[in-house]
Amino acid sequence: MHIIKVNAIDSTNSFLRNWNREKYLTTPVCVVAKEQLTGKGQMGTTWQSNANENLTCSVFMPINSIEVMDQFYISIAVSLAVYDTLNSLILPKLSIKWPNDILSDRYKVCGILIENILNSGRLRGVIIGIGINVNQLEFDNLPFAGSIKQLTGKNFDIDEVLQVLLSKLKNRFSELSQENFDVLKEEYESLLFRKDKPSTFVDVKGDSFVGIIKKVSNSGKLQILLEDEVIGDFDLKEIKLLY
Structure with a gap:
């Protein structure tokens, strides 16, 4: 996967969105920033992230065979990929807080923002914004925010976390076809925070x-x-x- 690294940027999602308009992307691309100045979360919220302490990136993935009506399965695949990433880093008590916040022991470790790219009413790609709290230890007025370092007691190399994430995304997107929808959804539902409680x-x-x-x-x-x-x-x- 082609990776673009920048020091500081307003939003990695906006960067990729504009780049796609210019280049008409057809292959996977990742842009990763040491500092994101105006990162966004779900429902227009702001993603709080200290420079050089966390993974803030966006990934363009081409979509060939998913209908617009099935777009939530993209969110499922991304959620499972991030879950896989954190699980490989031995984070405790992982779960998915609907629709796609990833929690470890009730603390939000990752936020995801997905933007679909349509062409003539059909899905042709998706921009996935991912913020993973890696080594940050303090979060102002966010009592349920946590980081990998807080939860494991270990410092992590952000580039290594990125490589694991991109590998897991590639694996999950390879499973993203209609014949696998039921299996993916069943796995996603089994990981839902507060399910059956x-x-x-x-x-x-x-x-x-x-x-x-x-x-x-x-x-x-x-x-x-x-x-x-x-x-x-x-x-x-x-x-x-x-x-």
Whole structure:
């Protein structure tokens, strides 16, 4: 995979998005930054990361045979690749907090932001922004943020973590075909944070309710068992799972 290394950049996702417009990328490319000045997370949040202490990168992956209606399987493959990466580094109690935050012992170690690239209404590629907290030890006003070093007590080489990540991404994307969707989804669901446990959620009105995470729909909605044995489907914008 072609790797571009930069010192400081506003956003690795924006860099790749602009580069794709110029070059019309057709093969995997990774851009990695020592410092990301305006990194973004899900729902427009900011990704906090100290310079030279963490892995902040974006990867372009071509998509040939995935329909737009099946795009959540890309998120599943990416989540599993990051899980595989952290699992190989022996992080404890790993789980996936829907839709694609990676937790270790309840601490968020990785954030993922996926941008699909469409051409004439068809998926032709995806830009995957990944931030992994590697050696950072302090996170201001983020009580549930953690790093690999915090959780293992060891300092890690960021380039080595990147190489493992790119290898795991390549492996998972090689599995990303319709005949493997059920297997990938089953593995993803087995790793969901708080699965099959009574959990507290907050809806868009700020009201809290209790439910039990059961599965995820093919379109990526979280399926929660509610009162009276009713299964509700919820979008990312509709609920927040409390720790």
